[in-house]
Amino acid sequence: MSQSKHTLNSSLGKKLIMALTGLFLCTFLIVHLAGNLQLFQDDNGYAFNIYANFLTHFPPIEVIAYLLYASIIVHAVYALILTIKNRQARPVGYAVTTKSPTSWSSQNMGLLGSILFLFIVIHMGDFWYKYKFTHSVTFKEYRTNLGTGERTVSNYTPEKPDFEHSVSYDQNNEIIRVKDLHTKVAESFSQLWYVVIYVIAMLALAFHMLHGFQSAFKTLGWVHRKYNGIVYFIGTWFFGVIVPLGFAAMPVVYYIMSLKK
Structure with missing residues (x-):
């Protein structure tokens, strides 16, 4: 077995792949949030529908989208493998546990990741699949x-x-x-159960990012005392607070609007 294969098959190799796919998914979160914020424009869904059409009909974006789907699967599979191996290596829990959000997140990344993966399946089935492959839109x-x-x-x-x-x-x-994906989104966000699932998933995303973003930089060796504060700030406040709040605001606002109709 070559040195590169041995590295990729090791726990360190799996963590490196998780770190790289995780940072790629962080980039996607920024782009996706920016596009989804078009939902807040009072234009009868024009900007959001144009955005959705662009995402699904511009070839370079479609290629990136399939890389994204592959990254999600690889990230989830490797996370599952590492979680199982870690539990096998340490069957007895920690004798002392801290109560900081970051520590709780680091100890429950498997649970948080499972919630997010389930949400992605539901979310893509309700929007992406119906938009691309059915006539329900x-x-x-x-x-x-x-x-x-x-x-x-x-x-x-x-x-x-x-x-x-x-x-x-x-x-x-x-x-x-x-x-008209905008109308489909409004219909989905008018259902309380869907809004609750969405908000729970965004809470899971917030805690997942509190640990995951900083952990990715440490795994890749991109740490320096001059920049650790910036990495901590971006991971905590941007990916751990602003991004999840931005996503969670959409279903909540649309649900409140549906009650006023």
Whole structure:
């Protein structure tokens, strides 16, 4: 067995792969949150639907998406393997435990990761799968007057079953027809059980990131006393607080809005 194979098959190798895939997933979280914040625009779903259409029809993004799916699977599988090995090596629990959030997170990464993985399966099944592979998502037509910027929106029924999207022009009007994922999101977030699952998953994400982000840097050897404070700040406040809160705010706000209708 070559040295590289031996390294990858070792516990250290698995931790290195987990660290790299974990940091890649952190990058995805930032991009995904930025795109999903389009849900807060009061534009009848225009910005969010254009964003969703771009993600699913721009080839380079689709390639990155499949790398993302592979990273999620690899990260989850290696986490499971390491968790099992650690429990086998240390069947007796710690005699003394601390009560800091980071320590609790580090001792329960398997549980937190399992919650997140289950959430990803539910989330992708409800949105990504239905958007890409079923006809359950309806269409919207947006007509924008290029001179005044005024936009009208209406439901659209495509003539062909394989229709995906189109952009056309009628005199001074831009006509965009796309799948209406915005309405699907609003419907899902109007269900209390889905909102509760979403918020629980974001709590799990917060605790997962409290330990995971800093742990990835330590595993890769990217530690220095000059930068440890920055890594701690980003891992704790940005990925542990701001990002989860940003994601959790979406279902909560949409659920409250649905109660007012």
